[in-house]
Structure formats: structure tokens, C-alpha cells
Amino acid sequence: MSVSRRRFLEMSSLATASMFVPKFLKAFESKPVNLPGHKVLVVVQLSGGNDGLNTVIPYRNDIYYKNRPVIGIKREEALSLNDEVGLNPMMKGIKALYDKGYVSIVNGVGYAEPNRSHFRSMDIWQSGSAADELVTSGWLGRYLDNACTDCDKHNAFAIEVDDTLSLAMKGKQRNAIAVQDINQFHNAAGNPYFGKLIQTHEQEHDAQLAGYLYRTLSETISAADYVYQQNKIYTASQTYPNTAIGKHMKMIGNLINAGAETRVYYVSHSSFDTHVDQKNRQNKLFTELDDSLSALVADLQCSGRFNDVMIMTFSEFGRRVTQNASNGTDHGTANNMFFISGGLKKAGLYNPLPDLGNLDQGDIKYSIDFKQVYATVLDKWMSIVPKEILAKSYDTMSFI
């Protein structure tokens, strides 16, 4: 490599772009941040379709064992929640939280005319739409649109822990940011050339698309710097597991405990598509999830923030009641959702487990529309009118 070329490349990794970001964009960074009672939502997406029946186990139900002679989880192995129901044996940490009243489980969550394609069903869950609707924005993105009336500087208001953004986090006007590795993101967005472009860019075409791109760039640079600074404030009180989900939870814990203004974190854990040899795979995934969530909760408890944080899990669908020929399960329909927080109103099993005696062609019938659950979270946790975001009103539920 010639010296000059190396120098050219180096230009983009020296200094940080935020040095060049105009003052008006920096206002956000200097505001006092730690707001008591500032509610945070952590969404955990279990990608691939988690088997809800082996997550929350109806261990007194003969139909369950008849349909799952090999993969059914025995009563003595399950972590008992009550006389009827137990948790997957790998969820020891979540069980301990459950016993302390920090977990609410909502059963039979789904939607009408369920779709069994990973893609389409995830699209429905992420956009927060009905099965016969096509919506090109995400429910949390629309939350940003509505909640962020005055936050041109708040591009770190919602963060997906990844390199690219999910539909759930894209609004009509505003988007969340995607950050997997804070340093890498800070370096990339902090390219001094980008900063210089912002600085010299004239505002005349701001109404046009170019203006939109420059605004997005400014906000990104500003957010990258903000997240980078916030990430340096707090040192984790717990040891997080050295897995992908563990690292992601650690980053979330760091930012929450630093008092970052971020309201929504979005993280994915996969792959739950257990058509073959389900037990081993789900065990491994749950162990990783349980260890990471336990570390996060302990970290939040240490700093006194656990009451302000709601962890919510979901998956694009559950799986069929009957095991298949490969000791796995195929794509199904309704599923359970977990809510973990120090600030729950009603802990425990929110509603009865699905009726395995009343199936729709071998699949669980949903009893709660997932959009009703979203509405509850938006209304009672995020303090925003859900109708704007979900296009329709839903009765809110009482667990929050």
C-alpha cells in the first residue's frame, strides 16, 4: 500500500465526526439525563418460532403428553409454578424472578388467520397489523413518530442491538438506530469527512430528499456519539455470559444504568426453528437467554432501575401441539409472552393456558390478540395513546 493511500484511509478513522457536528445538534448531548421513573422497554425477539408449549408446560394435561411422547417435558423436570403448570427446566433464573413476583406470563397470544411463514408472520408482529393488512412501518417506529414530537436530537430514543434495523423499529417519519458494537458504530458514523459534510452543507434543500439524508446523517452522528459517551459512564455490576445475547444484554444494561434517555431496546435471540431434535436446541437457547436475562435483572436491581424496566418476549409463532417424526415441532400459531419487571401490577400467570382439547386443525387457538398486548404496553408503560400507533383501540390488560 502506498503511503498516500494509507493516509487517505486513515483520514476516516482519526478524530470523531461529532467535533464537526453543529451546535444545534448537540443540545441533546448536554441535557441532564437521569430521569427517575423514566420507563424503559426491552423487547426480546425469539426468532424462528419458539415452542411455547415446552416453555410454559401444562404438566397435568394428558393431551400434552399424548401429543408429545418423546419431547414432552416431564412434570418432575419442569420448574413448578403451580399444580398445573411448570416452566422449562432451563429457566431457573426466570423461575426465581417469577417466585418474587417479577414475571407475568400471558398465554395464547396470536392473531386471526395465522400465517405460518417465518417472514410473513414476523412482518405481522413487527408491523403490528392484521394478517390481511400490509403495513410498511413498525409498531415501535410509529411509537417514535408519536412520542418524538420534539426530538430531532433524540435519535437514540430507540436502539436495536444489531447492525441493521428491523421493520418493528422503522416509523413513518422516524427510525430507531441499529447499534451492535458501540465502538464500531461510533467509528463508522464518526468519520470526520461525514462531519465536515454536515458542517458545510447548506440548508437550502432541506425540504427535499437531500435534506432528509443530511438530517438522518446528523442525527446518526449525534446518536453514535451519545451512545458512545453513555456507554462509558457505568461499569456492569454483574458478569454477563460471553454469548451474543449476553453481550447484547450487557450493552443494554450499561446504557440503562448510565441513565441514557433511550426508551426502547430491541434485541433478537435465535434460532428457535426446532423441526429436528428440539430438546437439545431449545435447552441451549433457553440457557443462554436465562443466564443473560438474569444478569441484566441483577444489574438493574443493583442500580435500582428494575422498577423502571419492562422486558417483553415474543416470537413470530408458536409450534404445533403434536411433535413431528424428527423429535421436533413444526410451525404453529398462538404463543405465550413473558413480561419481566420490578414494576408489574399483576405477576404470575395472567390467563389460563390454551385449551389443548379445542384446537384448530392441530393448532392452538389464540385467545388474546397480540395488538391488545402492544396496546397495554404502549398505554400503561410508555404512556402514549395506543390508537395512533395501532390504528384501532384495544381494551388494555391489567398486568401493567
Add this chain to the structure above:
Amino acid sequence: MTLQEQNKLLYARAGFGISIADYRRPRPIKECVVGLFPPTTPGRLEMISEEEWAENSPKAMKELTDDLMRKEKQKAFRERAKDLNQLWVQAMVEAQYPLLEKMSIFWHGHFATHTANPYFDQLLLNDVRKNALGNFGDLLRAVSKSPAMLQFLNNQQNKKAHPNENFAREVMELFTLGRGHYTEQDIKEAARAFTGWAYDGYGMFVFHKGQHDDGEKQFLGRRGNWNGDDILNILLEQKQTALFISQKLYRYFVSDEKVNDKHVQQMAKHFYESNYDIAALLKHMFTADWFYDDSVKGAKVKAPVELLVGYQRLLPIEFRNQNTVTYIQRVLGQHLFNPPNVAGWPGGKNWIDSSSLVIRMQLPQALFMSKELNLDLKPTEQEIMMTHKVNQSTSPNKNVRIGQAIADWSSYVAEWKGYGRAELPKAMAEYLLPVAVSNSQLNALQQFCDKDNEEDYIKSVSILLMGMPEYQLC
């Protein structure tokens, strides 16, 4: 707008950007427009031969008794989708008539399907390319009978005893009329008319007479014993269909954000009166005065595939890893053959968010300076389905490196030699960017240039210009 600017705009919209030769020698618009259209029907793109399909068809698979072997074979066949994708992108890069590919991408999104069958994808792609500049009615009929569409919108399950309304709904909502121009009852009646349309074990269209409901249907106010072809014809008789397609084409070729209703109405009238001649409609649009209005400059965000192909047509690139072509599509959100849903890619501002913008702005360095981008991709449906093994990584993502490419700069650099150091950035900006940038921006850019020698200077100016937000527009 000068003639040169008009030429630049036309080739940016009707293709993947103007070549330096065309830019230096602008021609009258009418002459350019005539040259956009291929004189003959395009040849087929074939990655998967009929023999390969025969070996992998459901019929052949059924004969395999070994479960594991069958799974491996199915997996290997599904992976061929990547090869088909790359073949098409290569056709775009080499295209003598880029408008054909540009329109094929349009229809590929309009008639969005998502199958796990690359042979079906290939058949549909060829139906689309064959009719992309032809007659919309022919295109609609071909697509409606293509196995990819029959499978994706469940017409395979649409039988007299249990009508499946999926195709009937989407053919109206997405392919012809648009929302609000039909009733739920129209969907039910149309679904009955499409009963019996299916494909056989080889992927050939078949009409199962026994599963067809030949009773009377009332559709869009008309009564008859309609079959599927009748329904498509009735849809084509609706002026709303011409309007709906014209609106979408306007957004695709003219402006993401601002739609001029008067101009769209003119297009629709023209389209309808020509009996849905796509080429005639495009000629009308590309020769209209309003197409060259100053407000049209920079009014479109380049789609990821346009960006990628534009780079490759500007500077020949040899990728050390051919999958880079699909990685870029995935990381920027337009993975061909994998639309987000049946509505296709929403486009426009939707292409841009904080991460996609920063990745786009880093891309020129990755492609042309081998400054690799190390990124995680979200899994595709196929990848989700393939992660069955216990010991496989549980990270949701696939880590990839983008870059590792060798660009051939020679002819490009030669074209830009001889400019003064001070004048080159402005001259090149006028060529590469759709809108004017200020002198202060160009001065800023100069501070980052490599000034050791003329060749490196030309390269660095190019890369910095391509890294600008304006380069994301056309």
C-alpha cells in the same frame, strides 16, 4: 435544464446512470429515448436448466428414500437462488438496454413472490423480463399462471369446495386496481373464478376442471360464468387499473415524494388507450417536458440494487467473494427474490435509516479501496429453516465482510485526467451527483483528498463524492 442535464437525468432514471461517453456527447432526448428500447424480445436468463429442475422437482425428491440425503439435496437446490440472483445482477451490469432490467426490477417488486424454489423464481423472472416492456395484460396473465405466484398466493389450494381468496385479493389490491376499488364480495366471487388454476409436479400451469367452480359469479357489477381469464380481462377493462399502474410508475421513475396528479392522469389515459402498451407509456413519460423539470433532479432515492449496479457499471469490479453481491442487497434492504412481503419493497425514504445510510456512505471505500465492512446480516427465511443443528451458533445473524474487491480504474481515471486540481471536484460532482453541491462542500472534500499524484487524486475525489448523501439520490 441543459441538454446534458436532461441526458444525465434520463439515463439515471431509465437505467443505472449515464456513461461518461454519453455524458460528454449529449444527444437530443427523442434520439436517446428511442435507443432505450431493445429491438427484440430479451433472451431468457437460465441458471437452472430443465435437467437440474427435473432432478430436484418434488417428483424426483419423493423417489429418494434416504431422508438425510433428500434434505441435503433440497438445501443445495434452495441455495441456487443465490446463483440466480447473481446471474440477474450480472445481466444488469452488462445490459446494453438497462431500461429492460430497470423495468424488470419494477415488476419483480410489483409481482412480489417469495418461494423456496429457485426454478420457480427463474420462470417468473423470465415471464417478467419477456413482458417488462411489452403489454401489461400479457404480463398480468403470464404472472398469474406462473408457479411462483400460484404457490405464493395459495391458488394451488384454491378449490371449488374450499376457495382460497389470497390471489383474488392481491390481484386487485396490489396488481391492478389498488385498495378501495372493489368489495369483499368481489374478492369472494373472483376467488371462485380462479378455482382450479394450479401447477403440476413439473411446475407447469394446469387447469383442474374438476376443482373449478363454473357457476355464475357477480364481479365488479357484471354477471357471468367467469373463469380466471375473464376476471383478468375485466380488471384490465377498468380505467382504474391504468391509473394505479401509472401512479406506481410515476413514483418509480419521477419522484418518490411528490406526485403530480395531472401528469399521472395523462399517463393513465395514454396507457389505457394504447391497450396497456408499457413501452408507449414509458416513451410518453420520458419525452414529456415535465419529466425534465428542475424539481425532478434528486427526487429519487437510489434503490440498493440500483446503487450496486450503478457502481459496477461505472467501475468494473471483481469481487473476491461473489456473495458480496447478495450481501450488499441484504444489508441495504433489497434482497432480490426475497421481498419483505407481498407488497414488494416500499422504496423511497424507506431505503434510508441511520445504519443503511452510514453503510451506503462507507460502501465506496469498501468496494474501491478494499476497506472492508464487517457486518451482521439478519437471517433469510432459508437460513432460519436451515439452522437445525444443535451445535450451530445461536447468534441470530450471519457475519459477513463486504469489500475484498478489485476495481479496474484504468479507463475511468483516463477520462478525468487533465483537469486542474481545483476544477476536478466540481466537474466530477456535476457528473456523479444528481444535484449541485456548494463550493464550501467541495472545498471540504478537497481537505480529505489524496493529492500525491493525479491518479490517486482522481480516485480519492471519486470515492469521496460517492460517499456523499447526494450520491444516494438520482
